[in-house]
Each structure stands twice: as C-alpha cells, then as structure tokens.
Amino acid sequence: MASQKKKSFKIEPFKHAYTLDPGYADKTWKILEDAIREINGHNASGLSFEELYRNAYNMVINKFGDRLYNGLVETITAHLRSIAAKIEATQGESFLRELKLRWDLHNKSMQMIRDILMYMDRIYVKHNNKVPVRQLGLDLWRDVVVRNKRIMDRLLTILLDHIHRERTGEIIDRSLLRSITQMLMDLGQTVYCDDFERHFLVKAAEFYQVEAQEYMSSSDCPEYLKKAEKRLAEEIERVSNYLDPISEPKILNVVETELIANQMKSLVEMENSGLIALLEQDKYEDLARMYALFKRVPTGLELLRGMMLEHLKETGKGLVTDPERAKEPVEFVQRLLVEKEKYDRLINSSFASDKTFQNMLNSAFEFFINLNQRSPEYISLFMDDKLRKGLKDMSEDDVEGVLDKVMMLFRYLQEKDVFEKYYKQHLAKRLLSNRTVSDEAERSLLVKLKTECGYQFTSKLESMFNDIKTSRESMQDFKNRNRGSEAGTSADAGAPRPEDELELTVQVLTTGSWPMSNVAKCNLPRECERTCEDFKDFYLKTHSGRKLSWQTHMGNADLKATFGTSKHELNVSTHQMCILLLFNEVDSMSYRDILGATGIPASDLKRSLQSLACVKGKNVLKKEPMSKEIGESDTFSFNEGFRSKLYKLKISTVSAQKESEPEKQDTRHRVEEDRKPQIEAAIVRIMKSRRTLDHNSIVAQVTQQLSARFLPNPTVIKKRIESLIEREFLERDATDRKLYRYLA
Amino acid sequence: MPKDTIKLISAEGFEFIVDYKAACVSATIKQMLSSEGTFTETETGEIKLQEISTPILETICQYFHYKIRYQNSVTKSIPEFKLAPEIALELLKAANYLDC
Numbered sequence: 001m002a003s004q005k006k007k008s009f010k011i012e013p014f015k016h017a018y019t020l021d022p023g024y025a026d027k028t029w030k031i032l033e034d035a036i037r038e039i040n041g042h043n044a045s046g047l048s049f050e051e052l053y054r055n056a057y058n059m060v061i062n063k064f065g066d067r068l069y070n071g072l073v074e075t076i077t078a079h080l081r082s083i084a085a086k087i088e089a090t091q092g093e094s095f096l097r098e099l100k101l102r103w104d105l106h107n108k109s110m111q112m113i114r115d116i117l118m119y120m121d122r123i124y125v126k127h128n129n130k131v132p133v134r135q136l137g138l139d140l141w142r143d144v145v146v147r148n149k150r151i152m153d154r155l156l157t158i159l160l161d162h163i164h165r166e167r168t169g170e171i172i173d174r175s176l177l178r179s180i181t182q183m184l185m186d187l188g189q190t191v192y193c194d195d196f197e198r199h200f201l202v203k204a205a206e207f208y209q210v211e212a213q214e215y216m217s218s219s220d221c222p223e224y225l226k227k228a229e230k231r232l233a234e235e236i237e238r239v240s241n242y243l244d245p246i247s248e249p250k251i252l253n254v255v256e257t258e259l260i261a262n263q264m265k266s267l268v269e270m271e272n273s274g275l276i277a278l279l280e281q282d283k284y285e286d287l288a289r290m291y292a293l294f295k296r297v298p299t300g301l302e303l304l305r306g307m308m309l310e311h312l313k314e315t316g317k318g319l320v321t322d323p324e325r326a327k328e329p330v331e332f333v334q335r336l337l338v339e340k341e342k343y344d345r346l347i348n349s350s351f352a353s354d355k356t357f358q359n360m361l362n363s364a365f366e367f368f369i370n371l372n373q374r375s376p377e378y379i380s381l382f383m384d385d386k387l388r389k390g391l392k393d394m395s396e397d398d399v400e401g402v403l404d405k406v407m408m409l410f411r412y413l414q415e416k417d418v419f420e421k422y423y424k425q426h427l428a429k430r431l432l433s434n435r436t437v438s439d440e441a442e443r444s445l446l447v448k449l450k451t452e453c454g455y456q457f458t459s460k461l462e463s464m465f466n467d468i469k470t471s472r473e474s475m476q477d478f479k480n481r482n483r484g485s486e487a488g489t490s491a492d493a494g495a496p497r498p499e500d501e502l503e504l505t506v507q508v509l510t511t512g513s514w515p516m517s518n519v520a521k522c523n524l525p526r527e528c529e530r531t532c533e534d535f536k537d538f539y540l541k542t543h544s545g546r547k548l549s550w551q552t553h554m555g556n557a558d559l560k561a562t563f564g565t566s567k568h569e570l571n572v573s574t575h576q577m578c579i580l581l582l583f584n585e586v587d588s589m590s591y592r593d594i595l596g597a598t599g600i601p602a603s604d605l606k607r608s609l610q611s612l613a614c615v616k617g618k619n620v621l622k623k624e625p626m627s628k629e630i631g632e633s634d635t636f637s638f639n640e641g642f643r644s645k646l647y648k649l650k651i652s653t654v655s656a657q658k659e660s661e662p663e664k665q666d667t668r669h670r671v672e673e674d675r676k677p678q679i680e681a682a683i684v685r686i687m688k689s690r691r692t693l694d695h696n697s698i699v700a701q702v703t704q705q706l707s708a709r710f711l712p713n714p715t716v717i718k719k720r721i722e723s724l725i726e727r728e729f730l731e732r733d734a735t736d737r738k739l740y741r742y743l744a
Numbered sequence: 745m746p747k748d749t750i751k752l753i754s755a756e757g758f759e760f761i762v763d764y765k766a767a768c769v770s771a772t773i774k775q776m777l778s779s780e781g782t783f784t785e786t787e788t789g790e791i792k793l794q795e796i797s798t799p800i801l802e803t804i805c806q807y808f809h810y811k812i813r814y815q816n817s818v819t820k821s822i823p824e825f826k827l828a829p830e831i832a833l834e835l836l837k838a839a840n841y842l843d844c
Contacts, residue, residue, distance in 0.1 A: 049776040049783035050791055057841060115779045118772065122843065 025064045028055045029071050032116075036072070039112045040079045042105065052116040065124035072117065073136065080106070080144040088150050096158055099151075100179050103141070110137030142187040152195060155180070159196065160203050166238070167207060178242035185244050197247055201254050204235075208258035216263060220273035222286040228259040228293055252296070261297040268307050275307050282342070288350035305360045312343070312361065316368030320375065329374075333382035337405050340365065366412040370711075374664070376419035379409055384426040387442060388435050399441050407448050414711040416453060417678075418671050423449075424515040427461060431468050432507060432554050453708060463513040471507040478506075478538050504531045508539065508548070521550045522574075523599045525581040552578075553604055561620065563642040570620065571650045575600050575608045580620070588637035591630070606630040611651055617644065618651055672716075679712050679720045684729060687742035694738045695721070750777065751790040752805065754798040766808040770842035795841060800834050803827060804842070811844075 035052050059068045083102050090098040114121065114133040121133050131139060145151060159180065162172045184192040208231070215224050235255055239248040268275040268290075278286050294300030319335055340361075347357045369375045383406055394402070413419055430436045446465070450458040524532065536548055555574030559581075560567065572580065578598045582589060589597075595605055609630050613621040620642050624635040682702045687693060693701075698721065699714050706712050721740065724730045733739035750767050752760045768774040776785045785791050793801060807825060814822045827835065 045782040045784075045787075047783055048792075049779060049785045050793065053772065053776070054795060054841075112779060112783075115775050118775055118843075119841075 024062070025059065025067055028059050028064070029067060031055055032059075032068070033071060033075055035116065036075050036113055037079075039109050040076075042109070049116060053119065056117050057119040060120050060124050065120060065128065068117075068120055069124065069128075069130060072113070072133070073140070076110075076113075076137065076140050077144060080140055084145045084148050084151060087145065088148075095154060096176055096180060099145075099155065100176060100183070102145075103179075103183050106137065106141055110134060113137075138187055142191055146184070146187060146191065146195070156196065156199055160199060163200065163238070164203070164207065167234070174242050181243055189246070192244060193246075197250065200243075200247070201250055204251055204254045205258055208255055209262075212259050212263050215259075216266065221267050221270040221275075222273060222278070222283065222289070224263075224267060225286065225289045225293055228255075229289055231255055231259060232293075232296075256296045260293050260300065264294060264297065264300055264303055268303065275304065276311050279308070279311060279346075282346075284346060284350045287346060291351045291354070301354070301356065305357060308357070309360050309364050312364035313367050315339070316364060317371055320368050320372040329378040329381040330385045332378050333406070333409065336365075336369070336409055340405070340408060362412070365409070366414070369409065369412045370414045373415075373668070376413050376415050377422045377664075377667075379406060379413070380419055380422035380426050382406060383423070383445065384430065387430060387437060387445070389437065396440070399438065400444065403441065403445050403448060407445075407452065410449075411452065414707075415671070416457070416708065417674065417710045418667075420457060420709075421515065421667060421671055421674075424461065424464075427464060428514050428554075431464060433556060457709075460513045463510055467509045467513065468507060471509075474508065474539065474542070475505055477542075478535060481538060502527055502531055504528070504535060506532075506535050506539075509551070521599075522552045522578055523597065524550075524552065524574075525578060528577075553600075563620070564640050566643060567647075568642075568644060569648045571648065572612075573608060573651075575604055576612055576651060579605075579608060579612065583621070583638045588635060590635045591632055594636065609634075609636065612636075615651075618649060620649075620651070675710065675712065675716070676720060678706065678709070679717055680724060682706055683717070683720060683724060684742075687730060687740065690742070692733065692739055692741050694736075695740070696738075698740065749789075752801060753790065753792040754796055754801040755794050756798045758798045758801070760801060760805050762805055762808060763812075766805070766812050769808045769811045770804075770844040772841065772843045796838050797834070800831060800838050803831060803835060804838060804844075807844075 032055055035047055087098050087102055117133055125132050162177055166172050184196050215227055232255055235251050294304050343361050351357050386402055436442050446458055446461055552574045557572055557574055557577035559570045559577060561570050579594055582597055613619055613623040613636060614628055620639050622637045622639045682705045686701050699717050702717050703712055728743055730740045731743055733741055748764055749761050750764050752762055776791055779786055810825050
C-alpha cells in the first residue's frame with residue numbers, strides 16, 4: 001500500500017507565470033518583414049542589426065520559428081517574382097547583363113538576410129531540417145527566376161548563340177558569360193549540366209559535324225589535322241575562359257568524336273596527303289600531330305598502327321624481293337637499315353616512343369625480312385663487309401652502333417641457324433686470310449651474338465678464334481726452332497734467306513669447328529712440301545696423337561716474280577701459287593696439264609686461273625684463246641710482257657661473295673640436314689618429360705623450343721616423329737592414333 | 745571599416761570599450777561588425793545589447809579577453825574562469841544569444 005502512495009507522488013514542473021503578448025509574433029514578424037523588404041530594396045542603411053537579430057532570436061526562442069521561416073520564404077518568393085518579371089521585360093542584348101545584375105543584388109541581399117537571421121539558421125533550421133537561408137536563396141532564385149520558362153529558353157538561346165559566334169571568330173563578352181555560367185554552377189551542378197551543358201554539347205556536336213564535312217572537302221590531311229588541333233585548343237580555352245572545368249572532358253569528347261573519330265579513316269586514306277604520303281615524305285611534324293590527335297580517340301592508334309603495318313610490309317616486301325636490289329647484299333642490308341632507322345626515328349620523335357608502335361615495327365620487319373630466304377646470308381655478308389673494310393675510319397662507338405643496328409636485323413631472322421652457317425663461313429675466310437680489320441669489333445660482335453642466342457650459338461665461333469690464337473703461338477715456336485737450328489749456318493737471323501727457303505705460316509684448325517669440307521690436298525711444289533713436312537714433324541712432336549690434314553684451298557702466298565726486266569711481289573692464293581710455280585719450268589701449259597700437275601679440283605682451278613689470266617692489269621698469265629671464261633681446252637702461258645706500276649700486286653683471291661644458285665641450294669640442303677637432329681633432340685626432350693602427348697602439342701612445343709634458332713616446318717617435324725617411331729624412341733598410342741608415347 | 749576598438753552598450757546604458765579582436769569572440773558580434781550590408785552597427789562600431797545587463801556584459805567582456813589570452817596557449821596551467829553562481833543562468837542565456 002505504501003508503494004501506491006509513493007506512486008502518486010509527482011514533481012510539478014516550474015511554471016512561468018509570464019505569458020506572451022498574443023500579438024507578439026505578428027508584431028515582431030512585421031518588423032522583420034519590413035526590414036527584409038528594405039534590404040531587398042537595397043535600402044538597408046539605418047537598420048539596426050542588433051534589433052533585427054534580437055527580434056529573430058526572440059521569435060525562435062518563443063517557438064515562432066515556423067512563422068519566421070515561412071514568412072521569409074513567402075517574402076523572398078514574392079520579391080523574386082517581381083524581379084523575374086523585370087528581367088523578362090528587358091530587350092535583346094541587355095538581358096544577360098540585367099540577369100547578372102539582379103543575381104548579384106540578390107546574393108547581396110540574401111547575405112544580409114542571412115546575417116540577421118543567423119540565430120534561426122543556427123537553431124531552428126538545424127533542428128527542423130530546413131534548408132539554410134543561403135541555400136534557400138539559391139533554390140528560390142533557381143525555381144522562380146532561372147527555371148522560369150521564358151527566362152530559361154531565352155538564356156539558353158543567347159548563351160549558345162554567343163558561343164557559336166565565338167566559334168566562328170567573333171569577339172564576345174567572355175566575362176559576362178563567365179558570370180552567368182558561374183551562376184548556373186552556384187545553383188548546383190545539376191542546374192549547370194541539365195539546363196545548360198547538355199544543350200551546349202548537342203549544339204557543339206552539330207557544329208563540328210558540319211565543320212568536319214567542310215574541312216574534309218577543302219583541306220588535305222595535314223591541314224585538316226592542324227585545324228582539328230586548333231579547334232581542340234579553342235575548346236579547352238573556352239572552358240577555362242567561361243565554362244566550368246567539368247565540361248572540359250565532355251566537350252573535348254564531342255570534338256574528338258566529330259572531328260577525329262568519325263573522319264580518321266578517310267583522313268589516313270586521303271590520297272597524296274594521307275598517312276602513306278606523310279610516311280613517304282618524312283613529314284615528322286604532321287605525323288606527330290596525327291599521333292597526338294588519334295591517341296585521343298579509342299581506336300585511333302589502332303587504325304594508325306594497322307595502316308602503318310600494312311604499308312611497312314608492302315614497302316619491305318618490295319625491298320627484299322626486288323631482284324635488282326637483291327644483287328648487292330651489302331646494299332640490300334644497307335637499305336633495310338636505312339628503312340629501320342627512318343621508322344625508329346619517326347617513332348621516337350613523332351610517336352612519343354610508343355611501345356605498341358615499336359612492336360608493330362618489329363613485327364613488320366620480322367615479316368618481310370623472312371620473306372627472302374637469303375636474308376640471313378646477306379646480313380652475314382653485310383657484317384663481313386663491315387668487318388673487312390667498312391669499319392676502318394670509324395670510331396669505336398660508331399663501330400658499335402653499326403653492329404648494334406645489324407644485330408637488330410639479325411634479331412628478326414627466323415632462320416638463325418642459316419645465318420650461323422654463313423657467318424661461320426665468312427668468319428673463317430676473314431680469319432684465315434687475315435682480313436679482319438679490328439679484332440675488337442669481331443669480339444664485340446661475337447659477344448652480341450652470344451647474348452642474343454646463347455652459348456651454343458657461338459661456341460664454335462669462339463673456338464675458331466682460339467685456333468687462330470694458338471696457331472700464332474705455335475708458329476712462333478716453330479720459327480724459333482728453325483732459327484735455333486740455322487744459327488750455325490747463318491750468323492744473322494735477319495739476313496736474306498736462300499732462294500728456295502720459304503716462310504711458312506700454318507693455322508691449325510679444330511675439325512668440326514670450322515665450316516669446311518675436306519677437300520683433297522693439292523700437289524704442292526717441292527719446296528713447300530718440304531717445309532710442310534717440317535712443320536708436321538714439329539707439331540706432332542708437341543701434340544702427339546693428332547692428325548694434320550692440309551687445307552690448301554684456304555691458304556695464300558707471297559711470291560716474287562720477274563717479268564722480263566720488272567720485278568713484282570705477288571700475293572696469291574695457295575692454289576694460284578701452285579699454278580704459277582709450274583711456270584718456273586715451262587712457259588706454256590694446257591688446262592689439262594695444269595689440272596693433272598696440281599690436282600686442284602676443277603671448279604677451284606677455273607676460278608684461280610680466271611683471276612690469274614682474265615683480270616685486266618693483273619693478268620700474269622696469258623690465255624689462248626683470249627676470253628673471259630676458262631675453257632677446258634685453253635692453253636696458258638707466262639706473260640713475259642706483264643707490267644704494272646705497283647711493285648706489290650694482289651691477285652684477288654676469291655673473297656666471300658654472294659653464293660651462286662647451286663651453292664645456295666647446297667647450303668640450304670645442309671641446313672635442312674643440320675636441323676633434323678635438332679628437331680629430333682627437341683622432340684625427345686619434350687617427350688621425355690611429358691611421356692605422352694598429342695601431335696599438335698608436340699609441334700607447338702618443338703616450334704617454341706627452336707624458335708630462337710629457326711622456324712621448323714610442321715611437315716618436317718612430322719617426318720622426324722615418324723623416324724623416331726621407326727627407331728623406337730616413340731610409339732603411337734594403340735587407341736588414339738594422334739597420341740604418342742615415349743619409350744624409355 | 746574595422747576599428748581597433750568597439751563599444752558595447754549594456755541594457756542599462758553602460759558602455760564597454762573592447763578590442764575589436766576580443767569582441768569577435770562572439771560570432772554574433774563579429775557578424776554585426778563585418779556584415780556586407782550597411783547596418784548602423786557596422787558603420788558606427790557601437791552595439792547596444794538591450795537584453796544584457798551591466799554585470800553580465802562585464803563578465804562577458806572579461807571572458808572575451810580570457811578566451812583570447814588562452815585559446816592558443818600551449819601551457820597546461822590555464823586558470824579557471826571564475827564566475828558567481830547567481831549569474832550563471834543569465835550568462836548562459838547571453839552566451840547563446842551572442843554565440844560564444
């Protein structure tokens with residue numbers, strides 16, 4: 001029961017005795033309303049801030065906030081209606097100016113109204129989730145003035161008209177436009193975007209569509225690009241001058257679409273000034289512009305790249321398959337280098353070193369270099385030419401530069417093994433005839449090849465270099481030994497040797513490392529034979545168990561010859577020496593006699609004779625009958641009347657020349673043969689790890705494994721697989737004929 | 745044009761001359777003095793606070809200076825701002841009014 005009593009106990013809230021004057025709210029609002037009118041009428045001086053603030057304050061704390069806020073909305077709305085009417089009434093040009101003026105005044109008034117209603121903003125607005133006074137001012141302006149249909153339409157038309165006029169070259173009041181667009185932006189981004197920007201973009205698209213047509217019919221490609229570039233710059237400037245930055249990507253997109261994307265295809269295909277013409281005329285500047293512009297649109301660069309690729313393939317194909325050009329290997333490679341350099345420069349200077357374009361360039365070169373089967377040979381020949389003589393007056397850096405460039409071409413080759421074959425041949429000739437200009441350059445190229453293709457590729461080449469080096473050393477030993485034994489007979493080592501004494505230089509080459517077929521040794525003259533035997537004895541004494549075979553077709557010799565009264569020193573090949581020495585005993589010999597006496601293979605003999613008898617100024621032999629070719633029935637005689645201004649004469653040896661057609665066939669055949677074991681090895685390697693694999697995968701993997709050296713033909717791979725099955729390395733799966741198994 | 749000092753007048757007509765900077769501790773006063781519009785307060789630099797009595801306004805002025813003195817102080821030992829309990833309610837109302 002006691003608890004019930006407690007329950008009824010209640011604390012009475014303290015009540016104010018004081019009640020408000022019932023007319024209080026009306027009176028106070030009247031004061032404030034008048035003040036707001038005054039402010040809107042720009043007649044605020046003399047108003048007391050404190051008084052107005054106090055009144056608003058009191059209204060809010062006496063719970064008349066609603067009254068105050070709604071009253072404010074009404075008053076402002078009414079005021080703005082009258083303003084809107086005034087703006088509508090203005091004529092023509094002054095419309096924008098009036099609008100701007102009214103807007104500025106409105107803002108100023110709203111600022112003051114906000115100040116005196118600060119307390120309401122702070123307390124009432126916050127608690128009742130109303131729109132703050134400042135925003136209210138903007139919203140009302142937007143709804144009553146700007147979105148007033150008659151005002152909006154006119155505003156839009158005038159704005160767009162101004163912009164159109166500026167595009168066509170007139171001068172307009174930018175700052176006025178700036179303040180109008182700023183107003184739209186202040187009213188909210190949606191107002192700017194929906195009520196203005198949308199229309200602006202549509203208008204721009206229309207304008208540029210028409211303009212693109214005009215430009216296309218009146219200008220050539222570079223000019224068009226210049227104009228488009230200018231237009232883009234103008235639009236950027238326009239945005240920065242009197243539009244909001246958010247418009248920039250949008251308007252640029254419009255211009256890009258209309259002026260570039262929609263026209264680019266016709267642009268690049270323009271006759272006499274399109275992409276091809278620009279490429280051919282080296283118009284780097286225009287190409288740079290084209291690149292920069294096309295980059296802006298999604299498929300622009302793709303189009304550019306595709307077209308360039310086609311063009312490159314086309315011109316490249318022309319270069320490599322033109323039979324005229326293919327005659328001169330050095331020239332041929334030089335042309336390729338020039339072409340490559342041109343496009344490298346183009347991509348670097350005009351296309352901002354774009355990786356995708358570099359790749360395009362590479363694929364184009366790869367495509368057409370491999371169109372010509374002789375490319376590997378020519379590239380090797382080019383290197384040969386450079387290493388023989390081309391690098392003489394170049395600095396080390398230049399040499400590196402040239403080599404690097406050729407290596408670029410080398411990289412494009414699919415048949416690197418063919419290149420290796422030729423390179424080996426050419427290198428052998430250079431080394432043996434001592435024709436390399438710079439050992440350093442040779443080494444540097446070797447290092448490059450090694451980094452490019454790995455150790456395997458160059459191991460034989462390196463061993464060639466080593467052979468030459470060790471040969472030099474053992475020759476030194478051999479000479480020293482000779483000198484030692486001669487010490488008794490000849491007091492001075494530098495004294496002239498007896499007539500029949502000859503100086504022999506031997507290069508001992510590792511079989512297998514050097515690209516040479518075992519050609520039968522020719523019959524050396526007696527004097528030589530003796531010295532050779534000497535060397536053989538000497539060499540085998542220090543390297544027992546080795547076998548020396550003489551490769552007479554690779555050698556050369558210096559001879560002293562007397563033609564009547566004049567003496568000459570002749571530099572000839574070993575074969576030529578053998579031939580010439582025959583004439584020490586007889587004056588005239590038939591082709592058959594020479595062939596019998598020397599034992600030189602017919603083709604070599606013919607070439608040697610040709611250079612001895614048929615080259616003008618160096619014809620130390622006379623031929624009967626006189627002709628350019630060597631016939632089997634020809635007779636040769638010593639040319640007693642031979643004269644030359646030079647004391648030393650070089651009878652041109654058969655230098656590395658472009659291969660003749662049968663030789664080429666031969667090399668190709670050898671390459672094909674060499675590939676077989678490589679393909680087989682690859683197949684076995686793959687099968688060993690995979691155990692079973694289907695045909696297509698094997699082909700794919702073999703191709704991939706060997707791609708660093710050459711591109712194997714699928715049918716060849718198939719043949720190799722068959723051969724491996726025959727030899728029981730693999731077997732076909734019993735059920736699935738496409739499947740192979742590895743037999744351990 | 746902001747003046748160096750301004751005059752605050754209490755309900756009873758007492759005038760307090762305060763540093764402009766100090767007076768601006770009150771957001772309301774600050775706005776009165778710097779409003780864009782051409783109110784009398786802005787022009788004369790005098791504000792008549794009809795709702796605030798002299799003792800309260802005095803305490804408020806003291807508080808303005810107290811606030812300026814210590815608001816950016818890094819020392820921990822900020823003295824307490826002492827006020828008499830009997831004026832607390834009035835002071836609170838005034839603080840709300842002046843937004844400070």
